[in-house]
Amino acid sequence: MTVLRRPATVALCALATFAVAWPIAASAGVGSDPDAREAARLVRGTRAAAHDHDFTGLATVTWTTPKKRTAQVHVTDVSGSIAIAAIGGGGAVFDDGRRTYLKDRLGWTGLVVEPTAHDLPAPDRRWQLTTAGTSTVAGRPATVVLAARPDGTPAQRMVVDDATGLLLARDILGPRGKVERSVSFSTIDVRERDAGPVTPPAGVENRVAQSLTSVPEGYRAPGSLSGFQLVTRSRHPDGVLLFYSDGVFTASVFEQQGDLDWDALPAGGTDTQLADTRTRTYHEASGDVAVWERDGLVYTCVTDAPSDVFTTMVGAMASDGRSTPEAVVDFVLGPFGWG
C-alpha cells in the first residue's frame, strides 16, 4: 500500500503545485519578455511625458462615420497645461491636468471634475504589447508600439518619440486592420521650459463630481466589463458616471434614471441591435458612442477602443453584465492580473 500510496501522493502534490505555479509562472513569463516590458514602459511613459515637456504642434485627427473625416488641431502644452484649438472651427479645449474646459460656438463651458483614478490596470494586463520597429513622425525618430488582440491582430499602434517619450501618433485599428480613428502630429516643436503659460478661460467654473464608493440604489456598476475594470464612479446632478479602463483603452458609462427620449437624441446616429437591445450608435472623433435603455436606466457609453471591443463591451453592459464563462475566467485569473 505504501508503494501505491506514495506515487499517488506525489502525483497529487505535483498537480497541486502545477495548478498553483502555472499561472504565476505564465504571468511572470509575460512580464519577463524584454520587448513586452519595453513596450509597456513606453506606453506608461506617454502619460508622464506630456507633463514633463513643453511643446507646440499641429495634429491631424481622423475618424470614420463611416465616411472618413479629418480635422486639424493646434496643440500647445506648457507645464502640463494643454490648449487645443480646432483649425477652421470654433472648437477648443483647455486642460490643466485637473480641470477641463470646452469651447464650442456658444462659448466656454467648464466640464465636471471627476475623481482621480487609482490603481489603473497595467497596459499589458489585457493586450499583448510589442515594439514594432522605428518610424519617423513630424521629422522625429520614434518607436512603434503595438497592442495586439489574442489572435495577434493589432488593436492600437502608437508611435512614441525616442527623445521625449511623447506620443506622436496613435491609430485605433479594427479587427481587419482598418484604421478607425487616429491622431498624428504633422509638426511638433519641443521647447525648453521657458514658454509663456497657457491660462484657463476667465470666469468659467467647474463643478466637482461627487466620488462614490458604491452607486446609489437603482444604478448598476459592474466591477468588470468585457476586459475593462471599473476605475471610478461619480455622482452627477442628473446621473451616475462610471469610468473603466483596460490599461490601453478607456470607456465611460453615464447612467440616468428614466425613459429614453429617442427623438431628442442628436442627429447622425444609427439604430442597431446590440444584445437584443435597441441601441443608437455614433462614431465620433473621440470614440464610438452608444445610447440605450434597460430596466428604467438610460445608458450613454463612449470608448476610444476599436469597434469590435466597443461592440462586445456595450453588448455585455446591455445584456446585464458578463457572460458566465467570462465571470469564471475573471474569478480564477483575476488575482494574477489576467482577466
Add this chain to the structure above:
Amino acid sequence: MSDLQPDLQPDLLSAYLDGELTDAERVAVEARLEESAEWRDELVEVRAARDALRGLSERDAPPGFWDAVHARVAADDPVDEALDATPDDPDDEVVVPLTAARGSRRRWTWIAASVAAVAAVVAIIVVPHRSEVSPNVAAVVAQHGAQGSDNGDPISMLAPVGPLAGFRR
C-alpha cells in the same frame, strides 16, 4: 438683453438648451448668440439655472404621510356615515337637517378638494416618478475625453474633443 428683438424672446434660450426649437428658430438663436455677447451671457445664466434646478434632489414623502391623508379624509365625513346607516336599525337612524347637511357637505367637499389639490401638488414635487431622459451625448463624450486624459496620454484623448464642437446635443 437690451438688444433682444421682438421675434427672439429670451425664453427661447431655455428651449434652445433643451433642443426644443425648430431648425429655423435654432439657426436664428445661434446667429444671435454668435453676434451678441449679451445673449451669450444670458445663455450662461440660463444654463446655470437649469443645471441648478436639475441638481435638486428628489425627496420621498415622510413615512405614513399618505396613510394619514387618506385616513383623515375618510374618517371626517359625517354625511357619508349618515348615508351608510341602515334604516332597519332605529338606533342607527340619523336625521340630517338638509340645511346643515348641505352646509357640512359643502365644507367637507371643500376640505377634501383642498387636500386632494395639495396632495396632487405634493405628489408632483416629492414622489419619485420616471421621466423622459435625453442624454447630452456631446457632454458625455467631452467628459470621457477629459477623464481619459488624466489616465492616459492627454493629447490623443483631448485632441479629438476639439472637433466635437459641431456635435452638440
